[in-house]
Amino acid sequence: MPTIKDVAKMAGVSPATVSAVLRGNKRVSDISREKVDAAIAATGYRPNVVARSLRTRQTRTLGLIVPDISNPFYPEIARGIEQTARRHGFDVLFATGGEDFVHTQHLLWHFTDRQVDGIILTSIGLDYPLSVAEWGVPIILVNRKCRGCTTDFIGIDNRAAARDVIHYLISEGHQDIAFVGGPGNSSASLGRLQGYREAMLEAGLDLFDDWLLSGQLRYEDGVRAAHRLVSSRRRPTAIFSADDMMALGILDGLEQRHVEVPREMSVVGFDGIWTSSLHGVQLTTVSQPLYEMGARSTEQLLKRLDGDPSPPVDVLLDYTLVIRKTTGPAPPR
Amino acid sequence: MPTIKDVAKMAGVSPATVSAVLRGNKRVSDISREKVDAAIAATGYRPNVVARSLRTRQTRTLGLIVPDISNPFYPEIARGIEQTARRHGFDVLFATGGEDFVHTQHLLWHFTDRQVDGIILTSIGLDYPLSVAEWGVPIILVNRKCRGCTTDFIGIDNRAAARDVIHYLISEGHQDIAFVGGPGNSSASLGRLQGYREAMLEAGLDLFDDWLLSGQLRYEDGVRAAHRLVSSRRRPTAIFSADDMMALGILDGLEQRHVEVPREMSVVGFDGIWTSSLHGVQLTTVSQPLYEMGARSTEQLLKRLDGDPSPPVDVLLDYTLVIRKTTGPAPPR
DNA sequence: CTGAAAGCGCTTACAG
DNA sequence: CTGAAAGCGCTTACAG
Known part of the structure; x- marks a missing residue:
């Protein structure tokens, strides 16, 4: 696998310049840019995201914890999260097994060890003692909140x-x-x-x-x-x-x-x-609105990653009472 | 956040020694180990997994691609994959949208850019021109295979x-x-x-x-x-x-x-x-056996990561014809 | 506009 | 058993 050095050498520029054209921005001359582009194409170079993450201190990864993905409540939420995250260039690390605090806590540690940028936590227990500060990354709660949690929440009334x-x-x-x-x-x-x-x-x-x-x-x-x-x-x-x-x-x-x-x-x-x-x-x-719950929670998380310092919010989405065939007039007494 | 250097300093040893006790193995004296453990406890040190990944060239992460997680066929497979992976200390990066080759290919590139150790690909098209070699990481196909793919496959007959x-x-x-x-x-x-x-x-x-x-x-x-x-x-x-x-x-x-x-x-x-x-x-x-399809595909992938060099296999699991209420004798002619 | 240098936080030969 | 050093592949001030 070619590295940024190989590309730099082939293009006759420094790694810093390659890095600059890679990120599209910065002041780099057209001539350099062309040489770099050619070298990238010739080598089939692909940036190593892990190295970038170590340096920039952001992984562009979100952690998602659901109690049980085979419960049909969650796939739709997960889909909203994954699609929204990906549209913004974020990946999602996926974990099941949140119905218990100890396990949830392990997953939280693990995710922060992995340097995820933020975490979406679905359906946690009321008594989970979670403070955002404790984890060092923004956390968004979906569907269920916990007592005294100082975190954004997405759900319905x-x-x-x-x-x-x-x-x-x-x-x-x-x-x-x-x-x-x-x-x-x-x-x-x-x-x-x-x-x-x-x-x-x-x-x-x-x-x-x-x-x-x-x-x-x-x-x-x-x-x-x-x-x-x-x-x-x-x-x-x-x-x-x-x-x-x-x-x-x-x-x-x-x-x-x-x-x-x-x-x-x-x-x-x-x-x-x-x-x-x-x-x-x-x-x-x-x-x-399950998909929307996923999408909105991701957007809210992304806002926090952008540095939005406003106090935690409760985002309450619209629900609908859908009347179908299992209800009708009460039987005569 | 304390780093391995901080721990080393506090324990009065070198970072290499801390690293050794962290990985449990290696020859390190009980006395050093104790000092390191104490320093870890005192600082609340947690290893930075990204740095480790960069150095060891393995992320202990699997990529999972499903066409659509809200299709009830997939959550159960995903559960089998996630649980098996986690039991072996692997995370899973989750992506939807595989019903089209171009998108699948993008995801594959992205996952390899992210240095995943292996990939599980569910329900791909027969005509996808995938060769394992091309991607540099082991790929396991689940449910559907592609023509001429030189890859392990998990499914049924x-x-x-x-x-x-x-x-x-x-x-x-x-x-x-x-x-x-x-x-x-x-x-x-x-x-x-x-x-x-x-x-x-x-x-x-x-x-x-x-x-x-x-x-x-x-x-x-x-x-x-x-x-x-x-x-x-x-x-x-x-x-x-x-x-x-x-x-x-x-x-x-x-x-x-x-x-x-x-x-x-x-x-x-x-x-x-x-x-x-x-x-x-x-x-x-x-x-x-959806859960098992997930579990077995993960185990097969893990085997490949362990360096198993045997030729690609088709793992065919048992299925069951479950006779319920929508079938019965043919009506009289 | 560009490059040399330092550094992100680990691990891994290597020498002692 | 232990530590100094190098290096994984990037990015980011900094100086020019």
Whole structure:
């Protein structure tokens, strides 16, 4: 592999001059530029990015941490991040396994050891003690935030979205509405729970204990929740799930118990993963702008890398309540 | 940020000694080691991986290129790759956009500029003129191969799998079987087509022209194919799709035309993405070991990095024909 | 406009 | 067992 020295020698100039034409800028004569270009073409020279990174102290690399890329919530976000990063000439280093602080912390150390310029952290726990200063590089939080984190955040207003869901269900005549929540350390799930409670209370509706279940956002948790709700002392007429995966499980659990959706029971999910729109599913859900969440978080990170010193922001994107076939009027009492 | 020099100074040794204890090996006295460990702890020193990479000429980084991470076929593969890589102390640089040679080539250049140690390339075109030598780093092909590529390949025997599908459908009494293929430059799709033809011919069944459709592996292509097949001069009793996404579209297209599955029409997919197992879907399909494809391709790449000089291999993994609810006996003639 | 020199932070023969 | 020195391939003041 030819180095910058080889090119310089062949072009009859110094490495500094080659470096200058490489970066396009700087004052370098047309004649030098031509000689260098010719030498580059002749040698097939390609700059060594690692050497450049060592010298410039920037790697043009972003670190991305997702809990689990095979959860359909994340690929779309990852795509938004990767494409936006690449458009700005950044690469993304990809890691899975963020559902636990120790592992996340290891990945964070590792990424900073690798000198990434910034980090995008999706779906972290509320109790993660992360301060930006600690890591020396900008960090952007996506989807879930942590308590006391002094970091930019990209997501939606989960509380408002949950309120919208409940208002919609009430408008369809539902009064007995169950909620299947996510992990207790998820700010997103907590926001949805809060919105649910508020809207129910404001409407003067009962918050029956049996109607408050929770799971780990897996399909199986939904199946289980459906079974329990069906045999509840007081069976609800609608179930609001904190995510689509559980909602899918709820749908199947309901079918197993021969409860007809939406005639006997309405089901609402959250997230808007593509599966929810399948003809065989047709889940009513809160659609989050996943690609955009990825794109915006990357743009925000890039701003920080540009030196934007403004205080941390919460970027709340628009969501949409997509009404499909799993919800309808409450059954007559 | 403290450097190795700072640690050396504090420990009263040379940077070379610090480097030695850092890498765990080498002959270094217990006394030196202790002093170095103490200095590392005191300074919070973390080695600069970029500097190390420049010197050792290895970045412990793998490049991964997928056409589209939001296609549910890839996240599971990516997970297998990332986890296997990380277990061996490698990072993965992640890029999307491989459905076109020019872009793929750009990414390949970029990755080699970045000095990745090896590259995993998923689903490339048959006509891509890739030679390993050209790139200077080992490349592993996953899912699709290219003509004349002198590279390791990880995938399944698509031809055999397609034959299994047809044999199964024949055993259910089907004779009029349509095939919806993928892109003509996909070795995987071509293998499936070949298996279909062979098995049909060997069974003495007709290969009616109208029954040979193709698409770009998108849901919409499936919907369209279903519409066409339903109004075909001679309507088939079974449709074999080259992938699950199109099969999902076929299912919905059939429903739109009020064709009942599987009573009037059987449908078989290919890939085994998780959606196919949903209760509302229950697609009969050829399940590929996606995670394992990722894991094995990474292991093969790691072997090459270890200097394994053996000729390129085709690693063919086991697949499973998963029979669910979209197939059944052929309707009476 | 250009080049010589220093240096980014490591590791690796080499000599002792 | 240990350290001084060189060098990985760039870029960046600096002097001319």
